[in-house]
Amino acid sequence: MDEIELKNEEVDKEREAKVHEELLQALKNKDEVKIKDLAEQAHPIDLAIAMEDFEDEDISYFASLLSDELLAEIIEQADEDLQNHIMKIMQITRIMQIFQYMSKDNIVDILGNMPADRRKDVVNLMKTGDQKIIRNLLGYEENTAGGIMTTEYISVRNTLTVSQALATVKDIAPKTEEINTIYVLNEKKQLVGTVSIRELLVAKNGDIINDIMEDNVISVEPETDQEEVARLVSKYDLHAIPVVNKRKGLLGIITVDDIIDVIEEENTEDMLKLGGVSKEENVDSTLWDSIKMRLPWLLINLLTAFLAAATVSLFEDTIQQVVALAAAMPIVAGMGGNAGTQTLAIVVRGIALGDIEWRGNKLRILKEIFVGVLNGAVTGLVAGAVIYWMYGNLYLGIIIFVAMIANLVIAGFFGFLVPVVLKALNADPAVASSIFITTATDVFGFFVFLGLAKTFLPYLLK
């Protein structure tokens, strides 16, 4: 299976590489026919990936040979860096032509990344109607439903017949992204239902839309966070979700391909935050950016490391008398950290998937505590036995056994509670949880192990 997977990925990567190579060669030879031919046959996304490596000169030359429509498609597929770069080196008049073929949400994304004065120039050159739409869209926060919605959708009046509606669909279809779902409005332009293109094709020509539409519509408001939008689309298996204002007026729709991007983005964010990295960072961030983004987190961790160190330093006398404690103490603290991370991973993911809320967690916490007791007992028994075998001191073994149970209980308890409380306080459960939990398991782990050792010191010295 792995080989097949590899093969499939290779085929895709080879296609990418081939487009890249042939295009570069053709550009070097200024072979217009070949360039146009390649551009026609390749997928826009592969062309976009190839362009990432091009010199400015090649980009300009290549763009000059493409139709506005194809160039628009390529830019829509390109990543943000390339988009911004192309926009920088392209003439405003050409940009205006390309925008004709782009959906409004993509135009807004691109405009949002332009320097303010250039953005102003571009918007001012648009038609008055478009200007209004774009200015509205630019007003929404980037990570909200309003920020990712498009205004290209098909809507029909609820009083139309099926054949009238079909005529409208044929009319508007070339200009929209999503055609699967048609949105039904009443006389006040309020969203009252949806009809799928399938139902429209199957229904009788004379049927009235109002009678065949689905009137139980899941919608969001423009301020809704994109993560919540993605959750709803995923839960109800939607192809698109409408965005409405307080008066149920239809403002736009969000299509499933944008939702996939949101899901990937939010998952990346959660995973990176759990690892103590900014969501802005990726493998190709510059050295300086990486340092800037990681250092604050490391400095916070340093603070908690000193808390742990201070805990240890309380017991320096004891350690000096039984130096084996120095070797054994990281075991208890480290295992607590591992167990805490396990609980944390389960809970943060559960929150992200909407399985965990503020209430109804008593039994779950109780379960985590029992998991801590039992896993602590097993690992503590193993650790105790090994320590006994290494140092020949039974009491040291017993102390590590008890300390391990205590620390794994703490790990389960805080591993569950901390992210849930953070979520209830409207803070991000992924970002700060791990620091709380490792601090708790470090400080408590050292304290309980060394504290027990100090209390039973006479037995350890025997």
Place this chain on the structure above:
Amino acid sequence: MDEIELKNEEVDKEREAKVHEELLQALKNKDEVKIKDLAEQAHPIDLAIAMEDFEDEDISYFASLLSDELLAEIIEQADEDLQNHIMKIMQITRIMQIFQYMSKDNIVDILGNMPADRRKDVVNLMKTGDQKIIRNLLGYEENTAGGIMTTEYISVRNTLTVSQALATVKDIAPKTEEINTIYVLNEKKQLVGTVSIRELLVAKNGDIINDIMEDNVISVEPETDQEEVARLVSKYDLHAIPVVNKRKGLLGIITVDDIIDVIEEENTEDMLKLGGVSKEENVDSTLWDSIKMRLPWLLINLLTAFLAAATVSLFEDTIQQVVALAAAMPIVAGMGGNAGTQTLAIVVRGIALGDIEWRGNKLRILKEIFVGVLNGAVTGLVAGAVIYWMYGNLYLGIIIFVAMIANLVIAGFFGFLVPVVLKALNADPAVASSIFITTATDVFGFFVFLGLAKTFLPYLLK
């Protein structure tokens, strides 16, 4: 924004809770009219969620009042546990009726979870044609394209006219999941292109499909891993992706809503694996399951903890003479672990998103090493200064500074290399990486710090 998000989530959760409560009440009162009314109005997914809490008796009674079509929809939306439970308590004759309204991929998923003899009974009762399809689908691995594809799609011959094709679409539409894309086959039943329903509606009635179709089709084979399928759908913004055999024969399609499930599943898996938890576990796993799934990981970690302890025990003499080392040594080891986790999170995510391959990483590793040097220098300086201030020993401060830089370089180096090597070996980069890296940073961190202390012991004792 957070308030709005909360509000939106609350509205959704309230809807869920309301359906649950009213339905339970109506079932208790045996109020058939009310039950049917509720079932009619609520979303199938909300009904499925409500049923999770029902007694067997209530499930049977509720199911007896529903149409086969609605019950099929509810079961399709239900989670696996509920699906299996319903299948267990339902009569086989009713199951057969319900299956009429389900898509083949869902039927196969449900059959796959049934006890073998019951599955055999059910399949034997199917029509011969269906039996063949189902037996074929059951043969594919669960996490491959074949395992998640459906055989309900619309295909037309490439020689048809647009109006002929539209007639076919209208004919097949009620029976398929995906109608956006129509698959075009040649006389050998090979997949040669696709036409979107939009293009079909816009084209002239007399146009030939072969002339208007898109012939550059992205497809996968049935053995392709679902993660790779998801990557392609996401990259090319597809609504569905066709599955073809070696001879380009169309076997089925995978729709975007199933892809979203795959993405969520794979992301869950990656995040849980990084945290040292099995992908099978969630917040509501039983106590026993949680222990069984987490304990092996903790025992592996215990082994590495002993490696670290053994490293420390090499230097027991040194620690006995300068007991401050015991307090300071977890700082270097812990910070290395944190820095390693940062690099690891970036790299594992980069691999999952397809940004990192085996080649072309020299500069990236070099960058990680420099990040280690610089972040190590800053945190080492702070740590050294604090240690100097606490213990009044300049040399101890210098040692922690040097050890911190060394350990953060190790963290960056292994944090990058380990997941990339695991990926190249076709192993899962998420699952085993963190254990390698924390072992490396712990063992090396203790070794370099205590080793330096031992070497310069006379200065520390001054």
